[in-house]
Amino acid sequence: MKPTLELKPLTIGNVSIGFPIVQAALSGYSDLPMRLIARRHGASYTLCEVMLDQFLLSLTKRQKTKHFLDIHPDEPPVGGQLMGAEPEQFSAGAVKLVEAGFNIIDVNFGCPVKKVLGRCRGGFHLSQPPVAIEILRRTREIVRDSIPVTVKMRRGIDDSNQARDSFFEILDGAIDAGLAAVTVHGRTVKQRYNGPSRWNFLSEVKQHVGDRIKILGSGDLFSAADGLRMIQQTGIDGVTIARGAIGNPWIFSQSRALAADAPLPPPPTLGEQADVMREHFSLSEQTYSPERAPMIMRKFYIKYSQNHPEHEIIRAMFTKLRSREEFEAVLDKHYPADRPGRYVPNDLYRAQSE
Numbered sequence: 001m002k003p004t005l006e007l008k009p010l011t012i013g014n015v016s017i018g019f020p021i022v023q024a025a026l027s028g029y030s031d032l033p034m035r036l037i038a039r040r041h042g043a044s045y046t047l048c049e050v051m052l053d054q055f056l057l058s059l060t061k062r063q064k065t066k067h068f069l070d071i072h073p074d075e076p077p078v079g080g081q082l083m084g085a086e087p088e089q090f091s092a093g094a095v096k097l098v099e100a101g102f103n104i105i106d107v108n109f110g111c112p113v114k115k116v117l118g119r120c121r122g123g124f125h126l127s128q129p130p131v132a133i134e135i136l137r138r139t140r141e142i143v144r145d146s147i148p149v150t151v152k153m154r155r156g157i158d159d160s161n162q163a164r165d166s167f168f169e170i171l172d173g174a175i176d177a178g179l180a181a182v183t184v185h186g187r188t189v190k191q192r193y194n195g196p197s198r199w200n201f202l203s204e205v206k207q208h209v210g211d212r213i214k215i216l217g218s219g220d221l222f223s224a225a226d227g228l229r230m231i232q233q234t235g236i237d238g239v240t241i242a243r244g245a246i247g248n249p250w251i252f253s254q255s256r257a258l259a260a261d262a263p264l265p266p267p268p269t270l271g272e273q274a275d276v277m278r279e280h281f282s283l284s285e286q287t288y289s290p291e292r293a294p295m296i297m298r299k300f301y302i303k304y305s306q307n308h309p310e311h312e313i314i315r316a317m318f319t320k321l322r323s324r325e326e327f328e329a330v331l332d333k334h335y336p337a338d339r340p341g342r343y344v345p346n347d348l349y350r351a352q353s354e
């Protein structure tokens with residue numbers, strides 16, 4: 001698809017993002033290595049995995065988990081995302097994220113995981129606008145002015161009219177509290193990942209807010225053309241690529257090419273893919289340890305295998321590997337430098353989420 005609109009560079013508060021197609025927060029994935037690889041492939045902004053306020057408050061520098069707060073010098077702007085139940089703890093957690101060096105603080109009102117909802121966190125807040133707005137107010141108050149505060153929401157807790165009213169109440173509360181942007185995932189909390197993300201809802205949200213706050217869209221962005229199409233169809237200010245970016249950082253460079261009215265670049269050759277996978281592995285070894293990296297890299301390599309013409313065979317191999325040497329052996333044997341790759345099929349996740 002050729003874009004027929006000029007993409008406006010994105011700013012969030014006083015942070016200049018630029019290209020409005022960015023990388024979403026992805027628990028279990030968007031760690032320093034994935035974010036840095038995305039940045040190197042054209043993502044103008046990335047978000048870390050969601051962190052619990054309680055976890056942040058208990059964290060010490062020596063702990064094994066401190067990598068959650070690691071930021072590479074080449075990363076900024078990078079967003080830190082926060083989840084919690086109590087307004088007071090929440091804002092204390094936000095301070096920790098600012099101290100760690102995150103450039104934007106994002107509040108999570110979207111997580112649909114049962115355990116999270118049961119503890120009144122994440123998407124649960126969409127059912128209690130007064131508490132949700134209190135969290136946004138307090139977070140905005142405690143974080144210094146130069147750091148923008150944003151929020152991620154699903155389009156409601158469910159499909160009821162009340163859920164819709166609550167969404168808009170929180171949206172207006174976010175504007176009043178001085179937030180800089182809202183990311184809207186066009187699925188309900190109840191829907192989890194089943195069925196399509198409702199893009200029409202994003203148009204309604206944009207019409208409702210006008211220029212009072214930036215709106216980023218999320219949901220079903222699996223190819224380079226999808227992000228541009230979402231901006232074009234809905235009039236929103238930017239989009240966050242989520243599942244479509246796992247094992248496919250090329251989605252960002254491809255999006256940039258399409259936005260510049262250039263042809264879609266060919267899929268990365270197997271040699272180019274292997275280079276990026278090796279780079280990702282090395283970053284993971286540095287971030288965690290050489291011992292932990294292989295198990296962490298498995299899930300990424302499984303996703304990278306989608307770019308290989310014989311993806312089913314390659315995927316099956318990656319699921320069993322235990323050491324860097326074993327991964328290297330597969331790359332040496334099955335990723336010859338000049339062999340073309342394939343585009344990740346656009347319906348890969350759509351099929352899984354139906």
Ligand SMILES: Cc1cc2nc3c(=O)[nH]c(=O)nc-3n(C[C@H](O)[C@H](O)[C@H](O)COP(=O)(O)O)c2cc1C
Nearest residue numbers: 024025026027049050152185218219220221242243
């Ligand atoms: C494995 C996984 C982890 C996620 N973790 C987060 C998270 O930590 N914070 C967040 O705001 N959204 C999270 N999301 C939601 C995504 O950012 C995104 O809104 C959602 O996947 C819809 O986009 P998609 O259909 O293009 O994947 C996660 C989604 C997945 C699949």
